[in-house]
Amino acid sequence: MTFQDTATSLDGIRPYIGRPWINGEQDCWTLVRDIYAEQLGIVLPEIAIDADNLRHVLHAFEDPQNLSCWQPIEKPEHLCLVFFTPGHHRATHCGLWLNSQGGRFLHCHRKAGVVCEDKPSLEVNGWCNPRYYKHQNYDKKRADFAQGVRV
16 A cells, blocks of 8 residues: 555555554554654654553643654645644644545544544544644655555
8 A cells, every 4th residue: 555545545554444443552642653653763762651540641742852853744635644723722632634535634532542533523532732843754655655654
């Protein structure tokens, strides 16, 4: 499957759907790390997050060291990182944007594990104010896929 195929199909993410959420082991950041490694060949740092400690989550998602390889972008691009807030201005959750079916969010949360939702469904479940970020190596990996280079 090429990078372009993954941008229009949900086939590449189907194996992730339904994976359970486990605090500190299989959480929102773990999902992002797994997909970046498996789909793009980009190894992201481990960020150990205790989801039961809001202060710890806020610190992890605001730590400049954790964000140094990400640039904010205005419009989402396939597999870009998305930070969400539960109604306030500070991010407490993350996932990925998919250019499929008019735009979908892939994320892992406590109540349902890994799910793929459109924006209205996401907001009904309390996640709003998405902010998009592109990894510094994203364009290079995208070009590799276009040239047939596989991860």
